[in-house]
Amino acid sequence: DIQMTQFPSSLSASVGDRVTITCRASQDVRDNLGWYQQRPGTAPKRLIYGASSLQSGVPSRFSGSVSGTEFTLTISSLQPEDFATYYCLQYNSYPRTFGQGTKVEIK
Amino acid sequence: VQLVQSGAEVKNPGESLKISCKGSGHRLTSTWIGWVRQMPGKGLEWVAIIYPGDSESRYHPSFQGHVTVSADKSINTAYLQWSSLRASDTAMYYCCVTGVGPVDIWGQGTMVIVSS
Numbered sequence: 486d487i488q489m490t491q492f493p494s495s496l497s498a499s500v501g502d503r504v505t506i507t508c509r510a511s512q513d514v515r516d517n518l519g520w521y522q523q524r525p526g527t528a529p530k531r532l533i534y535g536a537s538s539l540q541s542g543v544p545s546r547f548s549g550s551v552s553g554t555e556f557t558l559t560i561s562s563l564q565p566e567d568f569a570t571y572y573c574l575q576y577n578s579y580p581r582t583f584g585q586g587t588k589v590e591i592k
Numbered sequence: 593v594q595l596v597q598s599g600a601e602v603k604n605p606g607e608s609l610k611i612s613c614k615g616s617g618h619r620l621t622s623t624w625i626g627w628v629r630q631m632p633g634k635g636l637e638w639v640a641i642i643y644p645g646d647s648e649s650r651y652h653p654s655f656q657g658h659v660t661v662s663a664d665k666s667i668n669t670a671y672l673q674w675s676s677l678r679a680s681d682t683a684m685y686y687c688c689v690t691g692v693g694p695v696d697i698w699g700q701g702t703m704v705i706v707s708s
Contacts, residue, residue: 486653517691517692519690519691519696521636523636528686528688528698528699528700528701529628529636529686529688529698530696530698531690531696534692534693534694534696535692538694540694540696541694570635572635572636574636574638574690576690576691576692579641579650580638580650580651580652580653581626581638581641581652581691582638583635583636583637583638584635585635586635586636
């Protein structure tokens, strides 16, 4: 199975801050990785697919990048509605695997 | 286009259960339907996936043998079932269409509580 190591597990940030979250894959997953946002009590919602493609309707302050097997989600200017938990998911091979999640909290 | 899941369930350990995920405005026969578990206060875990067109399925090894995925393409519905529930199955379960390509659709979740 491919292991997705996500870090940090949590972070505190202020509105307007730039935030980065990283997932490292234990094997090559090509660009078959998505980033998901989950607010409390709601279903996850994908922000980025294909490692760097912005999902339709998602604000442009969200972006994704990849270097080898290390994937990064960047929020360029954190907004109040961005306080949530974020997950990566590799869908290159079975079983699909999620990262452990990063909880973004208000500083 | 949405996935509509069945309602919350409260069961005793050892009981069986089948929860559903119905596609509305989207033909499930031409896409893979995944199931994701989220235990209380915990992260997302990928459970299994099925292609309703031919019922091909894949399971995460942690869930293989304990859950079964199935589909009825005539009513555009996918299922996740247990033959013998455990207390540790208590969780929210989501169905979803997500992966390669721009489509990302999630059901609203089905809460399963297993308690004596």
